[in-house]
Amino acid sequence: AQTVTQSQPEMSVQEAETVTLSCTYDTSENNYYLFWYKQPPSRQMILVIRQEAYKQQNATENRFSVNFQKAAKSFSLKISDSQLGDTAMYFCASRSYNTDKLIFGTGTRLQVFP
Amino acid sequence: SQTIHQWPATLVQPVGSPLSLECTVEGTSNPNLYWYRQAAGRGLQLLFYSVGIGQISSEVPQNLSASRPQDRQFILSSKKLLLSDSGFYLCAWRGGPRELFFGEGSRLTVL
Numbered sequence: 001a002q003t004v005t006q007s008q009p010e011m012s013v014q015e016a017e018t019v020t021l022s023c024t025y026d027t028s029e030n031n032y033y034l035f036w037y038k039q040p041p042s043r044q045m046i047l048v049i050r051q052e053a054y055k056q057q058n059a060t061e062n063r064f065s066v067n068f069q070k071a072a073k074s075f076s077l078k079i080s081d082s083q084l085g086d087t088a089m090y091f092c093a094s095r096s097y098n099t100d101k102l103i104f105g106t107g108t109r110l111q112v113f114p
Numbered sequence: 115s116q117t118i119h120q121w122p123a124t125l126v127q128p129v130g131s132p133l134s135l136e137c138t139v140e141g142t143s144n145p146n147l148y149w150y151r152q153a154a155g156r157g158l159q160l161l162f163y164s165v166g167i168g169q170i171s172s173e174v175p176q177n178l179s180a181s182r183p184q185d186r187q188f189i190l191s192s193k194k195l196l197l198s199d200s201g202f203y204l205c206a207w208r209g210g211p212r213e214l215f216f217g218e219g220s221r222l223t224v225l
Contacts, residue, residue, distance in 0.1 A: 006157075035213055045204060045216035091157065100146050100165060101173070102206075102214050106157035 002027045004092050006105035013082045014113050020067075021077045021108045023092030031097040034068065034075045039107075040088040048090070051075065082112045116141035120205050120217035127224055133178075133192040135220050137205030140186065145207040147188040148214060149180055152202040161203075164188060200224045 003026045013019035025034070036048040051059045051068050058066050063083075067076045075094075079086055092105040117140045127133060139145050146165050150158040160173045162180035170180050177196060181189045188205060202221050206214040 033212055043202070043219045045206075045219075047213045047215075050213055100163055100171075100208070101160055102148070102208075103160070104150075104158040 002103045004105040008108045010109045012111040018080045023075045029096035035093040036077045037091045038088045087112045118217040135190040137188040139207045148206040150204045195224045
């Protein structure tokens, strides 16, 4: 079975600084997707970034980038130049190619301070 | 463009009362549909998913049920709510191979 673990319940960072959120996962599949979702206080969950496991290159979306270590089953999210609007819950998730189920971690609450 | 709507946004119900949460997707056909629950301080738990009309897969045994009467409609129900059913319920759809798109969520408080 797939599992996703986020070991940091809460993190904080000062505006303009960089923060890294950790995520590890466990799967027996070779082909899968990994995601980071953001849930701001307004509550609607939105996709931040995704990574396909067969791609060795780390995904990047503007200030957001991942460090994907397939052998270690690690998928951390780095937020550069943090902004107040980055304050949110961040969820790591995975889905194997041959399933319809997206499995989430328990989330990390990120607070960005001015 | 595709949109997803959930209602009601907020619901307060007494223990033992019925429940119906509705989710509708627009702008796509034959989406995969999902119901997740987010309890306070916890992550998202997959409750049900559906790959087509009348096709429901249940992930967690509980007193909730789901139905998909139309292609783009997904309903979460209960005949008798429990206190433990309180939480934030999220509907989502997947129209392609990758990520899910979520609705605004429905907050249920059972008293």
